[in-house]
Amino acid sequence: MMNRATGLGRRAAALVGLALSLLLAAPAAAKDIRVTDLAGREVVLKEPAKRIVLGAWVSLDALSLLHPDPVSLLAGWAEGGANTIQPAILRGRFPAIDRVPVVGRGSFEAIGIETIIARQPDLVLLSRFDAYRYGSDAAPGIAKLEAAGIQVAIVDFFLDPLKSTEPSLRILGKLIGREAQAEAFIAFYREHLDRIATRLAKDTVERPSVFLHAFAARPECCFSAGPGTIDGFIRLAGGENIGAEKIPGAVGQLSLEFVLTRNPKVYVATTTSDNADAEAFALGPAVPAEKAARSFARRLEGRDLAALDAVAQGRAHGLWHLFVHTPAHVVAIEALAKWQHPGLFSDIDLDATLREINSRFLAAPLEGTFWISAGDHAPRR
Structure with missing residues (x-):
């Protein structure tokens, strides 16, 4: 009787052990x-x-x-x-x-x-x-x-x-x-923005006035940015957006008289690559560097802009307008920092930032010409 009872006990223990192992091996119920x-x-x-x-x-x-x-x-x-x-x-x-x-x-x-x-x-x-x-x-x-x-x-x-x-x-x-991928890009993004904010906080720097000329390929003047969107980029990069003085919303129009009277220290034109006029100022995917340089030089020769000190003194730049719709806008903020405070941010390499975004993160890399400065003959991509 003892042997039989012992055998039954062992079999019961084995069954319990099997049940526990199956329970532990079963996938946990998926959480919402x-x-x-x-x-x-x-x-x-x-x-x-x-x-x-x-x-x-x-x-x-x-x-x-x-x-x-x-x-x-x-x-x-x-x-x-x-x-x-x-x-x-x-x-x-x-x-x-x-x-x-x-x-x-x-x-x-x-x-x-x-x-x-x-x-x-x-x-x-x-x-x-x-x-x-x-x-x-x-x-x-x-x-x-x-x-x-x-x-x-x-x-x-x-x-x-x-x-x-x-x-x-x-x-x-x-x-x-894709939480890990999101955190990886956020860490990259935060590192680059913190570098700009930290330097501006440590140094007593004058914030230059900036005219953000939005949709600069259009013949009419002068669309610009009010509070929000790219206005925040300008401020983070250490500048003061003159458009925010007059425009209540995210986008609006300034009079040419106001722009000329305000005579900002830095001029930044934005544009895209889908202009109806093939000779118009263009930046963006698949835009060759030579075309960007040629079209930007023509835009700066217009009578509406030539009177600005920023244009006459070479403080004029161009930026791909559609950076305002992508988290890759970190490159645009670095560009603004370099243009507004060239001495403080001379070591920032825009090409290196974009290359890292392309190689580490973007499934379809941004390839083309996305920024330019007055006098550039072959701007980097």
């Missing part, structure tokens, strides 16, 4: 992915998003920093806005971009909600500009999407980029299962 977006809304996914619809004002560049094939995540996107920078950059590496369904164009209000629902996304990404374009109330289409069981997350790389870029990248990293 939960984030709080920039509007304070909770977003919940069962697993990392694999079918994303992008609003017009969320640049695919942000996903490109975190994911090796950002186009593979797209179930659809809205044309226009921030996404105008993407096809030229991504088409060569990801031809599938031309097959991404278009769900609408421009503002979120103009996008067909039914079209988005038909794409069956697991996530819709909108910028604050998409979602709150006309005030504090969210666009009504958001509630319709959520009623259909589609999660909507709001991020921002445009309206207040210095405040919103890092939390927006963390939100995206978590929602697509």
Whole structure:
């Protein structure tokens, strides 16, 4: 009897041990992915998003920093806005971009909600500009999407980029299962911005007045930046944006008389590469250095600008306008720091910064000419 009882006990213990080992070996129940977006809304996914619809004002560049094939995540996107920078950059590496369904164009209000629902996304990404374009109330289409069981997350790389870029990248990293990649870029981004802020804090420096001439390829003058967006870049880099003195919103127009009277210390023109006039001032993807230099020299010869001391004395520069839509804007801030305080930031190498972003982070590198200074004959890329 003792032997039989002992045998039963051993078998029972073995069964208990087997059950425990199977329990421990079984995969833990997957936890929901939960984030709080920039509007304070909770977003919940069962697993990392694999079918994303992008609003017009969320640049695919942000996903490109975190994911090796950002186009593979797209179930659809809205044309226009921030996404105008993407096809030229991504088409060569990801031809599938031309097959991404278009769900609408421009503002979120103009996008067909039914079209988005038909794409069956697991996530819709909108910028604050998409979602709150006309005030504090969210666009009504958001509630319709959520009623259909589609999660909507709001991020921002445009309206207040210095405040919103890092939390927006963390939100995206978590929602697509690329948190480590998000933290790696944030560390790089923070290191470069902290270097600028630290030097300006340690030195007593005069903040030069700066005229940011937005859309400088246009014949009419003078579009510029008010508070927010690139105004924050100018201030972080140690300058004072004269546009903020007159323009209440993010973008507006200054009179040529005001600009000439204010006579800023530094002139910075922004432009893109999609101008209708092939000879117009151009910067951006695939723009050759020679064309950028030639077109910028022509722009500075215009009668509206020649009277500025900044132009006459060689303190005139050009910058790719669409840096305002991508976290790669850290390069633009470094450029502004060098131009506004050339002695203090002479050691900053813009080419090296962009090369590191291209090699370490971007799935589709930024290749072209993205900045220029007066007198450059072959500006670096």
